[in-house]
Amino acid sequence: MKRNTLLARYAESLFWMGRYLERVENLARLIDVTQNFESPGREAESWFAMIRINADEEGFAKGGLPPTADNVKRFYLLDRDNPTGIPASLEAARTNARTLRPLISTEMWMQMNVFHRDMLSIQEDELHGDRLSRLCGRIKEGVQAHTGITEGTFYRDQGWDFYQLGRLIERADQTTRLLDIRYHLLVPGEAAERKLAELTQWGGVLRAVAGYHAFRRVAPPGFEPVDVVGFLLRDTSFPRSVALCVEQIEYHLGQLRSRYGLHGTVAALERVEELRAGLIGRPINTIITDGLHHFLDGVQRDLILLAAEIGTAFFRDWRPLAEGQSQSQSQG
Amino acid sequence: MQSTHIPQSALAVLAAAAARGSGIDPFSDYLAGPYFCELTRLRPGDGGAAAIVRARIGAIGLDALRARASAAENDLINLGITFTVYSDATAIDRILPFDCIPRILTAAEWRQLEAGVKQRVAALNLFLHDIYHERHITNDGVVPADLVYGNANYRPEMEGFPVRFGTYVHICGTDVVRDEHGNFLVLEDNARTPSGVSYVVENRHLMQRAFPDILAGMRIRPVDDYGRRLLSAMCEIAPVGVEEPQVVLLSPGIYNSAYFEHVFLSREMGVPLVEGADLFVENDRVWMRTTAGKRPVHTIYRRIGDDFLDPTVFRPDSLLGVPGLIGAWRRGNVTLANAVGTGVADDKAIYAYMPRIIKYYLGEDAILPNVQTNICREKDGLAYTLANLDQLVVKPVGESGGYGITIGPRATLAEIEAARVALVADPSNWISQPVISLSVAPTLTEAGIRPRHLDLRPFAVTGRDTWVLPGGLSRVAMKEGSLIVNSSQGGGSKDTWVLEEGEMAP
Numbered sequence: 001m002k003r004n005t006l007l008a009r010y011a012e013s014l015f016w017m018g019r020y021l022e023r024v025e026n027l028a029r030l031i032d033v034t035q036n037f038e039s040p041g042r043e044a045e046s047w048f049a050m051i052r053i054n055a056d057e058e059g060f061a062k063g064g065l066p067p068t069a070d071n072v073k074r075f076y077l078l079d080r081d082n083p084t085g086i087p088a089s090l091e092a093a094r095t096n097a098r099t100l101r102p103l104i105s106t107e108m109w110m111q112m113n114v115f116h117r118d119m120l121s122i123q124e125d126e127l128h129g130d131r132l133s134r135l136c137g138r139i140k141e142g143v144q145a146h147t148g149i150t151e152g153t154f155y156r157d158q159g160w161d162f163y164q165l166g167r168l169i170e171r172a173d174q175t176t177r178l179l180d181i182r183y184h185l186l187v188p189g190e191a192a193e194r195k196l197a198e199l200t201q202w203g204g205v206l207r208a209v210a211g212y213h214a215f216r217r218v219a220p221p222g223f224e225p226v227d228v229v230g231f232l233l234r235d236t237s238f239p240r241s242v243a244l245c246v247e248q249i250e251y252h253l254g255q256l257r258s259r260y261g262l263h264g265t266v267a268a269l270e271r272v273e274e275l276r277a278g279l280i281g282r283p284i285n286t287i288i289t290d291g292l293h294h295f296l297d298g299v300q301r302d303l304i305l306l307a308a309e310i311g312t313a314f315f316r317d318w319r320p321l322a323e324g325q326s327q328s329q330s331q332g
Numbered sequence: 333m334q335s336t337h338i339p340q341s342a343l344a345v346l347a348a349a350a351a352r353g354s355g356i357d358p359f360s361d362y363l364a365g366p367y368f369c370e371l372t373r374l375r376p377g378d379g380g381a382a383a384i385v386r387a388r389i390g391a392i393g394l395d396a397l398r399a400r401a402s403a404a405e406n407d408l409i410n411l412g413i414t415f416t417v418y419s420d421a422t423a424i425d426r427i428l429p430f431d432c433i434p435r436i437l438t439a440a441e442w443r444q445l446e447a448g449v450k451q452r453v454a455a456l457n458l459f460l461h462d463i464y465h466e467r468h469i470t471n472d473g474v475v476p477a478d479l480v481y482g483n484a485n486y487r488p489e490m491e492g493f494p495v496r497f498g499t500y501v502h503i504c505g506t507d508v509v510r511d512e513h514g515n516f517l518v519l520e521d522n523a524r525t526p527s528g529v530s531y532v533v534e535n536r537h538l539m540q541r542a543f544p545d546i547l548a549g550m551r552i553r554p555v556d557d558y559g560r561r562l563l564s565a566m567c568e569i570a571p572v573g574v575e576e577p578q579v580v581l582l583s584p585g586i587y588n589s590a591y592f593e594h595v596f597l598s599r600e601m602g603v604p605l606v607e608g609a610d611l612f613v614e615n616d617r618v619w620m621r622t623t624a625g626k627r628p629v630h631t632i633y634r635r636i637g638d639d640f641l642d643p644t645v646f647r648p649d650s651l652l653g654v655p656g657l658i659g660a661w662r663r664g665n666v667t668l669a670n671a672v673g674t675g676v677a678d679d680k681a682i683y684a685y686m687p688r689i690i691k692y693y694l695g696e697d698a699i700l701p702n703v704q705t706n707i708c709r710e711k712d713g714l715a716y717t718l719a720n721l722d723q724l725v726v727k728p729v730g731e732s733g734g735y736g737i738t739i740g741p742r743a744t745l746a747e748i749e750a751a752r753v754a755l756v757a758d759p760s761n762w763i764s765q766p767v768i769s770l771s772v773a774p775t776l777t778e779a780g781i782r783p784r785h786l787d788l789r790p791f792a793v794t795g796r797d798t799w800v801l802p803g804g805l806s807r808v809a810m811k812e813g814s815l816i817v818n819s820s821q822g823g824g825s826k827d828t829w830v831l832e833e834g835e836m837a838p
Binding site: 005006007008009010011095098099101102106109110113114158162256260261262264314 | 409410411412586591592595598599604605606607609610620621622623624627
């Protein structure tokens with residue numbers, strides 16, 4: 001058999017195709033949960049929280065529109081010029097897939113094309129009422145169909161590991177952003193009332209990541225918010241927990257090193273070590289007392305550094321450095 | 333379906349379709365006119381295939397045929413089997429319209445085409461070797477020296493440079509048409525980077541998916557061997573002494589109109605599709621950038637033109653190529669397919685001389701004749717042309733492409749007189765040809781099944797030897813009366829069958 005080699009450009013495209021699709025799925029989850037959080041009379045604040053947790057204040061302000069619920073929905077679901085929205089992310093995923101056509105399965109490419117065409121046809125009226133939740137479901141299913149087809153048809157050489165690294169880094173990042181939603185949604189009212197409202201919100205967060213029932217199975221009877229945070233950060237049986245993502249990132253980096261003899265993994269593995277230490281080093285209670293938002297910021301920064309190490313080790317070489325980063329894939 | 337076994341399911345589909353059919357034969361109002369029809373003209377040795385195809389299409393009926401054809405075209409869009417058309421800074425992915433009524437070539441017809449294409453490729457390679465080495469053919473006055481050495485596509489870089497097996501044109505597409513008598517005539521040689529072969533294979537796949545009942549039991553030559561043959565040839569021509577050559581396909585990238593074909597070919601060969609930025613040259617060797625560092629490259633099937641290959645030698649503004657590539661190639665460390673400088677051989681000016689070129693090198697008459705071409709730089713050719721201007725197509729040679737053509741039968745008196753003045757002023761710049769009545773094939777249109785003109789581009793792959801893919805790309809002018817089959821101008825294509833010898837299954 002032929003020796004297994006992978007063009008650096010393909011590795012980069014696989015990494016980013018994985019990232020962009022994961023981002024699309026998570027945006028749909030965020031939109032869905034935001035709609036569920038909408039408290040009467042405070043809709044705009046609920047939706048603007050989404051802008052904040054995505055650090056999109058500046059991008060949104062460029063449009064010059066007031067931060068109403070409709071404008072935020074449009075910003076993420078319809079505005080093709082918003083680089084952090086669903087249309088642009090899907091466009092970028094498809095462009096990467098187009099580059100990867102020699103490598104990916106025909107079924108992967110076909111599903112991507114059909115999904116892309118479907119998303120381009122989203123109409124304004126699908127953003128309202130009960131239709132929004134169904135739209136979010138359709139978007140999630142589009143990415144999930146991609147995931148399933150990829151799992152079942154994509155050849156498992158080193159390309160698979162790069163694809164998974166992109167997905168997992170993005171997934172870990174998105175879970176921290178979803179957790180952060182609590183920080184931005186302060187609930188008014190008396191203590192007891194507030195606690196109940198908070199628990200309802202945490203239930204919503206769990207549902208958004210499809211983790212509600214799993215959480216109930218492992219949570220103590222009188223669970224507290226701290227248990228939810230622990231679950232989403234550290235439960236290595238939960239597919240979207242940060243800890244499981246980090247564990248799997250380490251696995252795929254290890255595969256690149258041991259199976260394919262790629263030596264550039266050292267710096268990235270060190271970053272993974274730091275991430276893990278940060279996650280399990282302190283009791284969750286302490287993390288919350290010291291400031292959850294601050295902690296999550298730190299995790300997001302570490303993930304950006306990790307992605308940068310992988311880029312430097314494996315992707316940077318194919319393009320002359322003088323040209324700088326590629327046009328669409330430079331964002332952390 | 334290449335087997336003689338007819339799947340029960342296909343028979344069931346056929347029976348059901350016949351039961352649904354309206355009973356009106358969709359061919360009942362089909363009139364081919366004065367042209368040679370590729371399906372309805374009785375030909376010896378078709379084993380009954382044409383009649384079976386007609387009957388099966390009749391059984392399906394026009395409505396079902398249209399519905400299935402439209403579903404099949406939708407599949408092409410979803411599969412991204414498209415080419416990109418650029419206009420006004422917008423890029424549109426278009427499919428090559430597919431016509432579901434196949435074009436049939438008998439075994440005997442194919443034998444002539446195959447032998448003719450091989451002969452032509454052999455002559456082109458001998459010609460290229462000669463003009464870049466000894467120059468016998470021009471010294472002997474068979475081809476005018478200025479046409480060759482003054483040609484914009486002549487590459488002095490190639491002079492005295494050896495290529496393996498004397499093969500310059502590794503991939504060749506020969507455009508063939510049929511006149512009203514059914515004679516095959518060569519319209520053009522494509523010896524640079526001919527495209528279209530992916531559609532030959534994809535059209536067959538589409539036919540198998542969407543019209544298994546038309547194909548059932550038909551004994552036709554397979555087309556899916558192309559990638560394997562191409563890869564073998566690319567390995568054969570790799571630099572001497574390389575044990576396991578690394579072959580790559582060099583593409584301008586995802587925005588190129590033929591990107592789908594590049595993807596197709598790299599997948600069929602199982603080799604990386606690279607862009608210029610993936611390659612670099614170090615110590616006169618070519619390397620590709622991989623996750624594990626640099627890896628050597630030995631054969632490059634390039635789908636970019638000579639001009640763009642190496643900015644240090646040709647166009648300095650080219651971003652598609654690889655600096656230093658030509659140097660590595662001249663050192664014999666990498667092979668390019670097709671070789672640099674083949675464009676001089678498929679030029680219109682040289683085309684007129686092809687029958688003589690074949691005779692000169694091979695001592696044979698052309699198995700596939702040219703369209704009769706009068707060379708106006710020669711006394712007889714000029715006299716004949718001037719005497720028959722109203723009957724002839726007059727074309728300028730050289731670089732001018734489609735410009736300056738006068739079609740005698742459609743020209744005004746003033747236009748003919750203008751052509752006469754131009755001819756007399758500079759006879760060497762002109763050739764003339766009779767107007768060819770291209771053959772037609774039944775094609776599904778909005779009005780029903782109607783005759784449409786078509787051509788054929790067989791593809792030949794040459795390493796040590798030449799192999800010709802059975803069939804080729806049949807391009808169809810979808811507009812009534814039109815002779816323009818180009819995909820960029822709305823042309824479509826058909827599945828092209830080469831029959832095995834013997835009877836077809838009923």
